[in-house]
Amino acid sequence: MPLLKIIDYRLLYKVSKFYYEKGLTQLEISKRLSISRTKVSRLLTQAEEVGIVKHQINPINGLNTDLEDQLETKFGLIEAIVIEVSEPNSQTAVLREVGAAAAFYFARVISDHSVIGISWGKTLREMVDNLYIQDCRNSEVVQLIGGLGKPEAEEHASYILRKVVDHLGCKLSILNMPGIVDTSEVKKAILSDSHVKEVFSLFPKIDVAFVGIGAPTSDSVVMRDGSILHQDELNILLKKGVVGDICLRFFDEEGNSVPSDIDQRVVGITLEELKNIPHVVGIAGGPHKIQTIRGALNGKLINVIVTDRVSASKLLKE
Numbered sequence: 001m002p003l004l005k006i007i008d009y010r011l012l013y014k015v016s017k018f019y020y021e022k023g024l025t026q027l028e029i030s031k032r033l034s035i036s037r038t039k040v041s042r043l044l045t046q047a048e049e050v051g052i053v054k055h056q057i058n059p060i061n062g063l064n065t066d067l068e069d070q071l072e073t074k075f076g077l078i079e080a081i082v083i084e085v086s087e088p089n090s091q092t093a094v095l096r097e098v099g100a101a102a103a104f105y106f107a108r109v110i111s112d113h114s115v116i117g118i119s120w121g122k123t124l125r126e127m128v129d130n131l132y133i134q135d136c137r138n139s140e141v142v143q144l145i146g147g148l149g150k151p152e153a154e155e156h157a158s159y160i161l162r163k164v165v166d167h168l169g170c171k172l173s174i175l176n177m178p179g180i181v182d183t184s185e186v187k188k189a190i191l192s193d194s195h196v197k198e199v200f201s202l203f204p205k206i207d208v209a210f211v212g213i214g215a216p217t218s219d220s221v222v223m224r225d226g227s228i229l230h231q232d233e234l235n236i237l238l239k240k241g242v243v244g245d246i247c248l249r250f251f252d253e254e255g256n257s258v259p260s261d262i263d264q265r266v267v268g269i270t271l272e273e274l275k276n277i278p279h280v281v282g283i284a285g286g287p288h289k290i291q292t293i294r295g296a297l298n299g300k301l302i303n304v305i306v307t308d309r310v311s312a313s314k315l316l317k318e
Contacts, residue, residue, distance in 0.1 A: 099126020255299010
C-alpha cells in the first residue's frame with residue numbers, strides 16, 4: 001500500500017510568508033527553520049502547487065507588452081520594444097523618443113567584452129545622446145559603413161562613434177573614409193588598404209549591431225545636400241521597388257537586396273553580412289517608416305525592433 005504524502009501546510013505558509021512578505025532569502029529561511037536550502041526551494045514550489053502562493057502580474061498603463069508579443073511572434077523576433085510617444089504623427093518627435101528608448105536597450109544588452117556594430121543617422125544620434133556611462137573598456141565598437149554626409153553633422157558616423165566611445169571607454173575600429181565613393185574602381189582601391197581590411201574582418205565577430213532604417217524619400221537624410229545620393233539615383237531605386245535601406249544597402253518590401261550601381265560604390269557591410277550578426281537592433285518609427293520597417297522585418301534583416309506604438313499597430317496589419 002503506497003504511503004500517503006502528508007502536506008505540512010503550516011510549514012508551507014510560514015516559509016512563504018518569510019520569503020514573499022518579509023523578504024528573507026532562502027538561505028536565511030533555512031537557517032531560521034533548521035532545514036536545508038534545497039528543502040526551502042521545494043517548499044516554495046509546493047506552496048505554489050497547492051495554491052498558498054499565487055503570482056499575479058498587474059498591467060501598468062503605457063506599457064505595450066501585448067503588441068511586443070505579437071510583433072515577436074509574427075516576425076520571429078528576439079525582442080520588440082514598443083513605446084508611447086508624445087506626438088505619434090511627428091516624424092521628428094518619434095525618432096527622438098524611439099532613439100532615447102533604444103539607449104535603455106543598449107545599456108541592458110551591452111556588457112564588457114562586447115563587439116558592437118554601429119551605423120549612422122538621426123535615430124542613432126538620438127540613441128547615443130541618451131546613453132549611460134558604462135565601464136566597457138574591453139569592448140570594441142566597429143563602424144559598419146564609412147562616413148556619409150557632412151562630417152560636422154550630428155548624424156554623421158564620427159559624431160555617433162565618438163559619443164559611444166566616450167560613454168563606454170571602449171576601443172574603436174573606424175572606417176575613416178566616405179561611405180560611398182565615385183566609382184567601383186575607387187572602392188576597390190580602398191578595400192585593398194590594410195586598415196580597411198582589418199575593420200571588415202571584424203564584421204563576423206560583431207555580437208550586436210545597432211542600425212537605423214532609412215526610407216527612400218526626397219526629404220530623407222541621404223538626399224539632404226546631394227553629397228550621398230542624387231534625385232536621379234533615387235528615382236532609379238524607386239523604379240526597382242526599393243522601400244528602404246540599412247547602411248545604404250537597399251531592399252524591397254520583402255527585404256530582398258536590390259542590386260544597383262550604388263552597391264558597387266558603398267564602403268561598408270552588406271545585408272548578407274548583417275544577417276549573420278546574432279543581434280541586429282533596428283531603431284525606427286513614425287508615419288513615414290511603416291513600409292520600410294516592414295520590409296526589414298520581412299527580410300529578417302533585423303531581429304530586434306525598437307519602435308512606437310502606432311507604428312507597431314500598423315505593422316501588425318496586413
